[in-house]
Amino acid sequence: NAGVMQNPRHLVRRRGQEARLRCSPMKGHSHVYWYRQLPEEGLKFMVYLQKENIIDESGMPKERFSAEFPKEGPSILRIQQVVRGDSAAYFCASSQQRGTADTQYFGPGTRLTVL
Amino acid sequence: QQQVKQSPQSLIVQKGGIPIINCAYENTAFDYFPWYQQFPGKGPALLIAIRPDVSEKKEGRFTISFNKSAKQFSLHIMDSQPGDSATYFCAATTGNQFYFGTGTSLTVIP
Numbered sequence: 001n002a003g004v005m006q007n008p009r010h011l012v013r014r015r016g017q018e019a020r021l022r023c024s025p026m027k028g029h030s031h032v033y034w035y036r037q038l039p040e041e042g043l044k045f046m047v048y049l050q051k052e053n054i055i056d057e058s059g060m061p062k063e064r065f066s067a068e069f070p071k072e073g074p075s076i077l078r079i080q081q082v083v084r085g086d087s088a089a090y091f092c093a094s095s096q097q098r099g100t101a102d103t104q105y106f107g108p109g110t111r112l113t114v115l
Numbered sequence: 116q117q118q119v120k121q122s123p124q125s126l127i128v129q130k131g132g133i134p135i136i137n138c139a140y141e142n143t144a145f146d147y148f149p150w151y152q153q154f155p156g157k158g159p160a161l162l163i164a165i166r167p168d169v170s171e172k173k174e175g176r177f178t179i180s181f182n183k184s185a186k187q188f189s190l191h192i193m194d195s196q197p198g199d200s201a202t203y204f205c206a207a208t209t210g211n212q213f214y215f216g217t218g219t220s221l222t223v224i225p
């Protein structure tokens with residue numbers, strides 16, 4: 001049973017370009033979460049999605065960032081017009097069901113570097 | 116505002132020692148408290164988790180102690196090994212969101 005998959009593992013972009021990060025949840029999981037981790041810091045929640053729906057995007061910057069989880073295919077975190085401050089590790093997690101005591105399983109992350 | 120406060124930021128112990136990592140929270144609605152272990156370049160991996168109706172949970176060398184009245188919980192690693200050297204995150208959750216502590220970098224010296 002494959003775990004959470006993320007690609008690319010490393011992504012380099014120049015300022016002003018777009019970054020697309022992909023996440024395939026574990027088989028049977030329909031809930032996806034995106035987190036950002038800056039060096040020497042913890043994980044910061046960005047957005048929670050179910051298939052075709054954004055449930056909670058309270059942690060996501062209002063501009064340049066968007067996320068989707070289509071009916072078919074992986075979840076996508078899109079960052080438009082990247083800036084140096086967007087350089088971070090972005091982790092995706094998935095869970096089987098919503099709510100308490102349901103563990104989130106993390107992918108290996110995408111490390112974004114903005115030149 | 117940090118929902119979950121974790122300490123210490125870093126910890127160095129000798130092999131065989133018992134490192135203890137502490138977390139505190141304010142929101143009494145939290146009802147699930149997992150710990151994650153993260154190695155460099157990897158994603159966090161679930162280590163052990165506890166619910167507030169239990170005061171202690173043990174899995175192998177890892178033990179969570181939970182004090183509901185104090186709103187604190189801690190991770191103990193028995194007989195620590197160099198392979199335990201990693202960053203450890205506590206978390207608390209209710210509903211949709213997980214709130215993570217800032218992490219503790221543990222180094223176990225052979």
